[in-house]
Structure formats: structure tokens, C-alpha cells
Amino acid sequence: MNTTKVITRFAPSPTGYLHAGNYRTALFSYMYARQKGGKFILRIEDTDKERSKKEYEDNIIDSLKWLGLTYDDFCRQSDRTLLYGTYIQKLLDSGNAYISKEIPKEPGDRSEVIRFKNPNKKVKFTDLIRGDIEFDTTDLGDFVIARSMTEPVFHLVVVIDDALSEITHIIRGEDHISNTPRHILIYEALGLMAPHYAHIPLLLSPDRTKMSKRKGALPITEYRKMGYLPEAVINYLAFLGWNPGGERELYNVEELIKLFDLNQVQKSAAIFNIEKLNWFNKEYIKLLPQETLFKYVSETLAPHNYNSEILRKITPLIVERISRFGELEDMVKNNELQYFFNCPVIKKELLAWKTENDFQKIKERLITVSDILKTVPESDYTKDKIKEALWPFAEKEGRGAVLWPLRVSLSGQEKSPDPFTLIEIFGKEETIIRLENTIKLL
RNA sequence: GGCCCUAUCGUCUAACGGUUAGGACAUCGGCUUUUCAAGCCGGUAAUCAGAGUUCGAUUCUCUGUAGGGUCACCA
Numbered sequence: 001m002n003t004t005k006v007i008t009r010f011a012p013s014p015t016g017y018l019h020a021g022n023y024r025t026a027l028f029s030y031m032y033a034r035q036k037g038g039k040f041i042l043r044i045e046d047t048d049k050e051r052s053k054k055e056y057e058d059n060i061i062d063s064l065k066w067l068g069l070t071y072d073d074f075c076r077q078s079d080r081t082l083l084y085g086t087y088i089q090k091l092l093d094s095g096n097a098y099i100s101k102e103i104p105k106e107p108g109d110r111s112e113v114i115r116f117k118n119p120n121k122k123v124k125f126t127d128l129i130r131g132d133i134e135f136d137t138t139d140l141g142d143f144v145i146a147r148s149m150t151e152p153v154f155h156l157v158v159v160i161d162d163a164l165s166e167i168t169h170i171i172r173g174e175d176h177i178s179n180t181p182r183h184i185l186i187y188e189a190l191g192l193m194a195p196h197y198a199h200i201p202l203l204l205s206p207d208r209t210k211m212s213k214r215k216g217a218l219p220i221t222e223y224r225k226m227g228y229l230p231e232a233v234i235n236y237l238a239f240l241g242w243n244p245g246g247e248r249e250l251y252n253v254e255e256l257i258k259l260f261d262l263n264q265v266q267k268s269a270a271i272f273n274i275e276k277l278n279w280f281n282k283e284y285i286k287l288l289p290q291e292t293l294f295k296y297v298s299e300t301l302a303p304h305n306y307n308s309e310i311l312r313k314i315t316p317l318i319v320e321r322i323s324r325f326g327e328l329e330d331m332v333k334n335n336e337l338q339y340f341f342n343c344p345v346i347k348k349e350l351l352a353w354k355t356e357n358d359f360q361k362i363k364e365r366l367i368t369v370s371d372i373l374k375t376v377p378e379s380d381y382t383k384d385k386i387k388e389a390l391w392p393f394a395e396k397e398g399r400g401a402v403l404w405p406l407r408v409s410l411s412g413q414e415k416s417p418d419p420f421t422l423i424e425i426f427g428k429e430e431t432i433i434r435l436e437n438t439i440k441l442l
Numbered sequence: 443g444g445c446c447c448u449a450u451c452g453u454c455u456a457a458c459g460g461u462u463a464g465g466a467c468a469u470c471g472g473c474u475u476u477u478c479a480a481g482c483c484g485g486u487a488a489u490c491a492g493a494g495u496u497c498g499a500u501u502c503u504c505u506g507u508a509g510g511g512u513c514a515c516c517a
Contacts, residue, residue, distance in 0.1 A: 178512045403476040415478035
């Protein structure tokens with residue numbers, strides 16, 4: 001009976017902005033810990049003083065918070081230098097490590113480093129996702145574990161920290177598989193028990209190579225800026241390399257945590273596909289209540305100072321056209337919003353419907369439409385009632401011949417929501433004004 | 443190149459010896475009776491190859507091939 005509490009960790013190094021792949025491994029660790037009622041720890045691996053930046057650390061914390069991946073403990077390796085020193089000494093004393101004279105190869109290289117005395121044996125471990133994996137560590141040589149007593153290197157600190165935090169399951173990227181035998185060797189030298197390992201497949205760029213900034217992998221915070229919803233990102237990331245079986249795809253975090261299973265994690269790498277993310281995001285947008293949607297829309301469009309009363313009215317209309325809120329900016333650029341707030345400038349040619357380009361006729365029809373609309377009481381300016389009022393005339397003249405010029409008169413655009421919807425939004429007065437403007441033009 | 447991992451539609455995946463190989467995204471077509479969007483319906487599309495094991499292999503084994511990872515005084 002194993003009563004050990006599960007403890008997992010996310011251990012990024014703050015040497016750059018982390019991308020979706022990194023946060024997916026964080027998510028898997030997080031889900032596993034939460035499901036088992038265990039702990040999830042964030043550890044900042046900043047032993048590389050030259051490359052580590054506070055800015056990146058802040059971004060990691062910020063991103064995790066946005067995604068809702070809360071951690072129960074936090075530590076930073078640069079705060080623990082002294083501690084590592086005692087372990088280096090221990091390894092030196094036990095003969096498992098030695099000080100080695102070196103010929104510096106690169107600027108910054110020391111002439112003396114501490115190397116691990118490799119026993120040159122076969123190391124076998126059971127990966128929770130891939131099964132048994134065996135390495136001959138002879139190929140590894142006596143690898144460096146510290147540049148000096150106060151400058152330990154990754155392989156050493158990882159082991160010490162994981163052991164000290166009593167990490168039970170190391171869930172990390174597949175790129176660490178080949179590091180695992182080194183770590184196991186250090187565990188053994190220190191007389192410590194190695195944890196369980198689960199190496200999850202890599203997330204690849206569309207060109208099928210490891211994701212990297214160079215190839216356009218974005219920091220996850222960029223997705224927030226582009227107007228993606230964190231719950232959509234979580235759902236999408238969780239489904240990259242794992243799924244609970246069945247055909248359902250939309251799950252909230254609690255459900256994902258409940259269903260998550262390391263045994264079902266895919267062994268092969270996955271390619272990050274923005275189209276699918278967009279679909280997830282759209283699905284999550286549809287789930288949002290009107291008030292929340294309006295909040296997102298008005299926040300995104302704040303710089304344009306649009307009339308907020310009108311904005312509130314058109315929110316459902318414009319939201320169904322986007323899959324992320326950042327696309328609202330594109331709508332502004334494409335002039336798809338302006339006509340809701342100001343009378344549009346009508347291009348005469350646009351009023352012609354297909355082959356129907358007799359402008360005299362178009363004018364007469366618009367006048368009739370306008371007359372009909374004038375008879376409709378203001379309180380009946382709803383989509384359905386307006387349609388009811390206009391339909392007989394549209395049927396008689398040809399729907400396109402009537403409805404197209406009407407819609408263009410109201411929007412000035414080649415494409416827009418249907419005229420009935422527009423009339424409901426504009427109301428009687430504005431509708432009549434716009435129609436008369438167009439009629440004057442003809 | 444050595445070592446390690448992997449291999450189902452273009453992409454994410456389901457099927458853990460017996461299915462017309464299923465779903466989703468993307469794509470294409472149709473319908474929603476003006477455009478666009480949304481929605482609905484339908485189509486195209488996959489088991490890397492070759493040997494085994496088996497009555498039967500996407501599934502198990504081996505080989506090949508392909509892809510990826512890793513070989514730092516980075517993590």
C-alpha cells in the first residue's frame with residue numbers, strides 16, 4: 001500500500017519566453033497532481049546566471065496565472081546555492097565526483113570543473129508513458145555537474161531539488177529522456193530513490209521540428225493578447241497528445257483533471273495547429289453570457305471610443321463572426337464596424353443587384369420600402385415584424401432586387417448582417433434617414 | 443554519425459487480434475429561400491514498407507524506411 005502523496009513540478013528556466021509546448025507539460029503535471037490530490041510545485045531553474053532574466057520569470061508566473069495553473073509551492077534555484085554546495089562536497093568526499101583540470105574551449109569556461117565519476121553501467125528505468133528504456137551510460141563519460149562549488153549545473157540541481165521536494169512524478173518533455181540516465185546515476189551516488197518518470201511527446205512546429213522562438217513559436221501570453229480564452233487554450237493543449245476516448249472534445253478543467261490518465265498519453269509528437277485552437281476558442285466564446293461578451297468586446301475596442309450603447313447592441317452580431325477577440329481589430333480595419341455608428345457613404349454602383357442595374361427602378365423600390373417602413377410603428381421595429389412588413393413587396397419585385405439595395409443603403413458594405421437585423425438595431429428614425437440619403441443619391 | 447524515442451486521413455486523434463478503420467479541425471459540395479457570418483446535411487481523405495506469429499492483424503515480433511530528440515562548463 002503506497003500512501004505517498006503525489007508531488008509534481010514544473011521546472012522551467014527563465015532564459016526566454018515559454019511557448020505552448022512548455023505550458024502543455026505544465027498542464028499535464030498540474031492535472032496529474034490535482035487528480036491525485038497531491039501538490040504541484042513551480043521551480044525556477046535559474047542556475048545559468050548569464051541567460052536568466054527576471055522578466056522571463058515574471059512572464060512564466062503571469063502565464064501560469066492566466067491559464068489558471070495554480071501551484072502550491074514555489075522555489076528558485078539561485079536562492080539555494082549554498083545547499084547545493086554541501087551536496088557537491090558529499091559527492092567529492094564519497095569519490096563519486098572529482099575536480100577536473102580543463103582546457104577552456106569557450107569564453108567563460110573554467111580551467112577547473114567538477115565532474116561526476118561515471119560508473120559506466122547500464123541504467124534502466126520505466127517510463128510511465130513509454131515503458132522500459134535502457135541506456136548504456138558509458139557513452140556519457142564523466143559529465144560536468146558543477147563549474148565550481150557555488151556554480152552547480154542542471155543535472156545536479158535537478159536531482160537535488162526533486163529529491164528534497166520529494167517529487168514523486170517527473171512529468172517533462174521527451175527531450176529530457178536522454179538526460180534521465182545521468183540523473184538516475186546521481187540519485188544512486190547520493191543514495192536517493194529516483195522518482196517516477198513520464199516523458200511526454202514534444203510539441204512540434206508545423207515544419208515538424210521542435211518548437212522554438214526562432215520558428216515563430218509565440219509566448220503563451222501572446223495568445224491572451226490575441227484574444228484567446230484561457231479555458232479554450234487549456235482544453236486544446238490538454239488534447240494535444242492525450243484524449244479521454246469517445247467523441248466529446250469540450251471539457252472544462254475540472255473534467256479534464258478527473259479524466260486525465262498518463263497511460264492514455266500519446267507516444268508520438270504532435271503538431272501545433274492554430275486552426276483547431278481557433279475552433280476551440282470559438283466554441284468557448286459561444287458559451288459566454290452576453291454581459292461577458294460585451295465586456296470583452298468593449299475592452300478590445302476601447303481605443304476606438306465607440307458609442308457603448310450601440311456596441312452593446314451589436315455585440316452578438318459581431319461576436320459570431322470572430323473566433324478570437326483580436327479579430328475585432330481586423331473588422332475595424334476592414335471597415336466592417338464603422339457603419340453601425342455613423343451613416344455610411346454609399347457607392348452608387350454597389351446598389352445594383354446582379355444584372356438589375358436600372359438605378360431609376362432601384363430608386364423607386366427604395367422609396368416604396370421607405371414608405372412601408374414609415375407606416376410601421378416604432379415599437380414594431382424588430383427583426384421579425386420588419387420582415388413581415390417588407391416581405392410581400394420583396395416577393396413581388398424579387399427578393400434580391402429589393403433586399404440587396406436596402407441592405408447596402410443601410411450598411412454601405414458588400415457584406416453585412418441581413419437588412420432586417422440592421423433595421424432592428426438602427427431603429428425607425430436612423431433607418432429612414434439612411435434610406436433617404438441613398439434615395440437622394442439616385 | 444553514436445545513442446534514444448516514434449510511426450492511423452493534410453492536422454489532432456478513436457479502435458488496446460475480428461469494425462464498411464470512427465470523430466474533430468481544415469478542405470470541397472449542397473441546403474438554409476439577398477450578401478457575408480453562423481447553422482444544418484453530405485463528399486474527398488489514413489493504418490510507412492516487407493517478413494513473420496495467428497483461423498484472422500492498425501493492434502504482437504523482427505527487419506528496413508522515414509521523422510524527431512539528444513550528444514555543452516544551457517536547461
